Amino acid sequence: MDLKITQARLPGRSHQWDIAIANGTIIDIAPSLLGTAITTLDAQGSLVIPGLVDAHIHLDKAFLLDRVQWETGTFTEALQETANAKRSFTIADIQTRARRVLEQAIAFGTTAMRSHVEVDPMIQLTGIKALLPLRDEYAWGLTLQLAVFAQEGITNQPGTKALLRQAMALGGDVIGSAPYVDPDPEQNIRIVFDIAQEFDRDVDFHLDFLDDDAPLLLPVVIAETLKRGWQGRVCLGHMTKLAGLDPVELAAIATATAAAGISVLALPATDLYMMARRDTHNVRRGVAPAHTLAAFGVTTGVATNNVQNLFTPFGDGDLLKMCTLLAQVLQLNTAESHEHCLAMATTDAARAIGLPNHHIAPGNAADLVLLNATSVTEAIGAAPTQRTVIKQGRIVAQSSCQQTLFAS
Numbered sequence: 001m002d003l004k005i006t007q008a009r010l011p012g013r014s015h016q017w018d019i020a021i022a023n024g025t026i027i028d029i030a031p032s033l034l035g036t037a038i039t040t041l042d043a044q045g046s047l048v049i050p051g052l053v054d055a056h057i058h059l060d061k062a063f064l065l066d067r068v069q070w071e072t073g074t075f076t077e078a079l080q081e082t083a084n085a086k087r088s089f090t091i092a093d094i095q096t097r098a099r100r101v102l103e104q105a106i107a108f109g110t111t112a113m114r115s116h117v118e119v120d121p122m123i124q125l126t127g128i129k130a131l132l133p134l135r136d137e138y139a140w141g142l143t144l145q146l147a148v149f150a151q152e153g154i155t156n157q158p159g160t161k162a163l164l165r166q167a168m169a170l171g172g173d174v175i176g177s178a179p180y181v182d183p184d185p186e187q188n189i190r191i192v193f194d195i196a197q198e199f200d201r202d203v204d205f206h207l208d209f210l211d212d213d214a215p216l217l218l219p220v221v222i223a224e225t226l227k228r229g230w231q232g233r234v235c236l237g238h239m240t241k242l243a244g245l246d247p248v249e250l251a252a253i254a255t256a257t258a259a260a261g262i263s264v265l266a267l268p269a270t271d272l273y274m275m276a277r278r279d280t281h282n283v284r285r286g287v288a289p290a291h292t293l294a295a296f297g298v299t300t301g302v303a304t305n306n307v308q309n310l311f312t313p314f315g316d317g318d319l320l321k322m323c324t325l326l327a328q329v330l331q332l333n334t335a336e337s338h339e340h341c342l343a344m345a346t347t348d349a350a351r352a353i354g355l356p357n358h359h360i361a362p363g364n365a366a367d368l369v370l371l372n373a374t375s376v377t378e379a380i381g382a383a384p385t386q387r388t389v390i391k392q393g394r395i396v397a398q399s400s401c402q403q404t405l406f407a408s
């Protein structure tokens with residue numbers, strides 16, 4: 001065997017386990033494994049989890065705070081200022097900022113990621129041309145999917161549809177849009193599905209975002225998913241409006257979403273920051289109730305979305321900290337709910353973006369993170385710095401933290 005991890009605690013299982021890895025794959029898990037390995041990693045009773053899967057992030061607009069004006073902090077300002085900044089993006093500039101996120105993410109334990117890449121008449125194909133080479137360059141550390149993304153609308157931006165098709169032809173993995181910024185959101189949704197069918201690719205929408213009075217677009221997406229036979233191939237980010245539904249309405253739409261095989265991602269860092277700006281007191285949270293949706297059979301995840309831009313000024317790309325945030329916002333209070341919360345950043349997030357079998361079992365890829373924690377609750381509680389990251393059986397990152405106290 002190539003790598004043996006000894007005395008590891010695993011999510012959802014009691015006792016300690018040895019894990020044998022060969023040719024990038026987990027080949028055995030047992031309380032005590034015989035045989036030597038080229039490398040042995042003694043977990044000493046610490047927790048090993050599946051690699052973190054950041055199912056929704058924007059590499060092309062990370063780290064923009066030093067070049068934008070921010071006064072109101074509103075969504076409208078974020079959209080406008082980011083569009084202004086986008087005009088000066090170059091391939092080298094996008095790659096520099098994207099590398100910073102990718103390398104941090106790998107060190108934190110992210111072994112798979114879906115990044116949206118903006119394509120529109122302003123940025124043209126610069127974003128996709130910048131990120132396509134990084135998909136290969138960083139394959140040693142993470143599996144990167146690129147979702148071609150119309151942030152500015154489609155029907156209101158002549159030429160966008162042709163550019164989206166060109167970006168898919170260049171090698172985009174997934175096609176998506178933000179229908180809420182389009183004056184004809186239903187047509188926007190249909191165009192995205194048309195391109196998905198043309199290229200036989202999965203769909204990813206930024207949907208039912210904000211807290212205005214516009215009707216839910218989720219029923220439209222459900223109908224198109226069923227009509228085109230795209231069950232299991234549609235992922236939706238934000239879905240903040242679901243937080244405003246009463247339990248009966250939520251149960252009905254969650255059941256229909258599950259039946260259509262549509263996944264939902266909560267993006268708490270952005271949504272807590274952006275939602276309910278008109279509330280003068282007792283401010284609503286506006287985060288998709290991922291745990292309730294999961295109870296109705298919806299595949300759910302939690303993801304980063306943005307790193308230090310006007311949509312999300314705070315954060316460092318550590319998905320484990322998003323679990324901490326989600327668990328707090330959704331008031332998850334049992335060990336079982338914490339394990340589910342972690343699954344939303346690992347196994348379930350992977351399933352949401354079309355990566356099956358991302359759990360710790362023989363036959364699966366050895367994408368793992370050893371954390372300085374002895375339980376999932378502790379891992380989510382503290383997001384420990386000390387981590388060892390394994391991608392396809394190879395140690396790709398190790399982080400530690402040195403603290404020194406000078407007592408008098």
Ligand SMILES: [Zn+2]
Nearest residue numbers: 058206237305
């Ligand atoms: Zn997003």
